[in-house]
Amino acid sequence: MGESRKYPRIDAFRLIAALFVIAIHTSPLRSYSPYGDFIVTRVLGRVAVPFFFMVSGFFLYNSKEIGTSKILNFIKKTTFLYVISILLYLPVNWYMGYFKGKMLAFRLLRDIVIDGTMYHLWYLPAAITGAAISFWCLRLLGLRKALIVTGLLYLLGLLGDSYYGLIENIPGLGSFYMGLFHIMDYTRNGFFMAPLFFLLGAVIRKYRKTAEKISIWMLLCGILLMTLEATILRDIGVMRHDSMYISLPLVMFFLFLLLLKKEGREFKSFRTISMAVYIIHPLVIIAVRGISKPLKLTEYTVNNSLIHFLVVAAGSFLAGIVYYLAANKLTKERGRTHVVYENNK
Incomplete structure (x- = not known):
């Protein structure tokens, strides 16, 4: 049952x-405190999308038997929502001149598959790709090895995101990311960011009894660590983007477990x-x-x-x-x- x-x-x-x-x-605090706005939007706010990924993983991988039909149903529903969203924003795209310029076919393909056709719609193709990658990693490798693989993907994404300035001039590595950014605008997408959080949802589903041992202080320490990390990265000027941090998965792990502590009506x-x-x-x-x-x-x-x-x-x-x-x-x-x-x- x-x-x-x-x-x-x-x-x-x-x-x-x-x-x-x-x-x-x-940017609600921009008029009052640029640093305060940075903390709210570029630190605390960065839990939002990983949270949605983890919710999906938590409920998708809720049994020992990982069924293909469940994943396909999720992908089907998300794709339908994505198509509706694309159509909804077509007039905005048209007004902004999206369909003018060179390489329209390439840009359309890239944006539909990876980046999203509007700045916020990247989440939907990321959810589709992240679900598919996490599913196959889990099925072929098992949970532990799948976590290692998706963790390495996250690390690759991290180096192209908030840590990019540290590696952009390293021979070979810098040119790899330069080539990557011809294919995608950012690395916070379904290939690098999403799979790990889908699987963290699966991990928490499996070990959710751990929630009883988690305290609010663990989460607050994680947030403090992420705030310190983000502030240092901003101050030394190495951030290409600010969606991925080393401490973000830790914060999400504690946050999600705390949210599971109370059961009741839905x-x-x-x-x-x-x-x-x-x-x-x-x-x-x-x-x-x-x-x-x-x-x-x-x-x-x-x-x-x-x-x-x-x-x-x-x-x-x-x-x-x-x-x-x-x-x-x-x-x-x-x-x-x-x-x-x-x-x-």
Whole structure:
């Protein structure tokens, strides 16, 4: 029989993770403290996407038998969501001149498969690729060896991300990454970043009783370590990007275990709302900027970074709630229609 445990903290943290994603794209403290904004968006905010990867891994790899059908179903659903998201942002791509310029076919292929056709959509192809790589590593190698392989992939990604400045001038290694960046914009993608976090979800599923031994102080020490790491890397000027840190997997391990400590009712609505917020929030950013200009509110709702963040967050969550209610109503109506049809057969 399937497992019936529910994890309300996991569902609740989905909303917090969605808020972090909005913060990354709006920089809420920029007007007040650049370093404070760096901590919120480039350190704390970097738990958001790995969290979503780990949630997927935690629920995908929840049995000793790793079934192909379960992974294929996940990939199918994520691909469908990705296609809808691509279509949703086509007008924005068109307005921004995305379809002009040279090598359009190559850029389209690269962005659809790796980078995403909008700056936030990289998560969806990364989830698809990360699920596939982690699945085959787990199936062919077993959990321990799969962790080593995905850990090495993460290390390769790390050197092309926040540690890039340390290796870019090393003969051979620097040219390897220069070639890599002709294929992809960043290394925080489904090939280097996502597989490890999918498998960390599987590890925690297997050893979740460890959650009882984890304290908040372990997480706080991990966050302090990541803050120190990020600050040093920023100050010495070696970061090409800031999505991957050595201490990030450790922070995610402690965070996820803490979220498992309390069992209770589930909040399915939070799952739908958080994903809707993730997909929709750039449109809300565009709408806030577009509406603010004719109303002469730009000084307050755009230039003031904190107010801008709050307005975008409120608009995004409102849109997410409306989407959830509409989708829920449609599902219920389809269910009633099906029952009536079956009864009239």
